[in-house]
Amino acid sequence: MMNKKAALAPNLNNLIEMEKLTLSFGQSHPLFDEMNLTIKEGSFQFLMGPSGAGKSTLLKMLYLDQLPDKGTLRAFGLNIRDLSMDQRALLRRKIGVVFQDFRLIDNLTALENVSLPLKVQGVHNKQRQEEAMELLEWVGLKDKFNAYPPEMSGGQQQRVAIARAVIVRPKLLLADEPTGNVDDDVAMRLIYLFEQLHKSGATIVVATHNHALSAAFPYDEMMIQDGKVKVLKKSEEN
Numbered sequence: 187m188m189n190k191k192a193a194l195a196p197n198l199n200n201l202i203e204m205e206k207l208t209l210s211f212g213q214s215h216p217l218f219d220e221m222n223l224t225i226k227e228g229s230f231q232f233l234m235g236p237s238g239a240g241k242s243t244l245l246k247m248l249y250l251d252q253l254p255d256k257g258t259l260r261a262f263g264l265n266i267r268d269l270s271m272d273q274r275a276l277l278r279r280k281i282g283v284v285f286q287d288f289r290l291i292d293n294l295t296a297l298e299n300v301s302l303p304l305k306v307q308g309v310h311n312k313q314r315q316e317e318a319m320e321l322l323e324w325v326g327l328k329d330k331f332n333a334y335p336p337e338m339s340g341g342q343q344q345r346v347a348i349a350r351a352v353i354v355r356p357k358l359l360l361a362d363e364p365t366g367n368v369d370d371d372v373a374m375r376l377i378y379l380f381e382q383l384h385k386s387g388a389t390i391v392v393a394t395h396n397h398a399l400s401a402a403f404p405y406d407e408m409m410i411q412d413g414k415v416k417v418l419k420k421s422e423e424n
């Protein structure tokens with residue numbers, strides 16, 4: 187039997203550990219209520235739940251952008267309450283994120299948006315452009331490389347945001363309704379892109395309320411329900 191002390195020590199196979207985590211936004215009925223959740227390193231999970239369930243909020247906590255009111259949040263083996271803002275920012279470099287509202291930079295082209303994270307990392311121009319073009323081609327936007335976000339449709343902007351999130355090959359990829367604005371065949375292609383990243387060892391969390399999409403893949407579902415997260419296993423190994 188596991189003793190109490192062992193249970194509280196960080197487990198390095200777990201990329202994320204949440205223990206008795208509570209978040210209320212000042213409401214009497216908390217959104218998350220003493221919720222426990224672990225996300226294993228190298229796993230692929232769908233995060234499910236109806237509109238307003240807390241999917242985006244949970245992703246923001248995983249991105250270390252929203253702290254819980256109470257409880258423990260450990261990421262990459264570190265308790266985030268022990269970290270300074272700078273340390274948190276460093277940790278965030280290992281995380282790729284596709285926001286529900288994309289958050290592209292309007293006065294940069296698609297190509298510049300996608301290659302920006304590489305610029306921050308100091309990768310030289312030619313290599314940046316090559317890698318960004320390759321990803322734009324993958325998401326079906328090669329001919330839009332020179333377009334600015336306001337000139338693109340919602341689904342096109344979403345695909346630029348996805349290319350930008352995966353370009354640095356993050357250890358943890360968080361995608362918030364990444365297929366919400368695209369056709370079914372494009373949605374499948376985008377999940378295949380995440381699968382490529384997953385095969386190279388990344389941990390992937392995809393929030394969606396699309397059950398058909400989740401059903402098309404063998405990955406587990408994390409379901410937000412009554413302030414807790416329930417894990418529904420689709421297979422033994424993942």
Ligand SMILES: Nc1ncnc2c1ncn2[C@@H]1O[C@H](COP(=O)(O)OP(=O)(O)OP(=O)(O)O)[C@@H](O)[C@H]1O
Pocket residue numbers: 211217235236237238239240241242243244286395
């Ligand atoms: N910063 C905030 N301040 C107050 N309430 C918030 C805040 N952020 C989210 N909420 C509330 O938390 C609840 C969950 O919101 P969230 O955006 O996480 O839901 P969601 O599951 O992503 O929904 P959707 O499927 O519509 O994107 C909502 O009731 C929302 O109003």
Ligand SMILES: [Mg+2]
Pocket residue numbers: 241242243286362
């Ligand atoms: Mg949301």
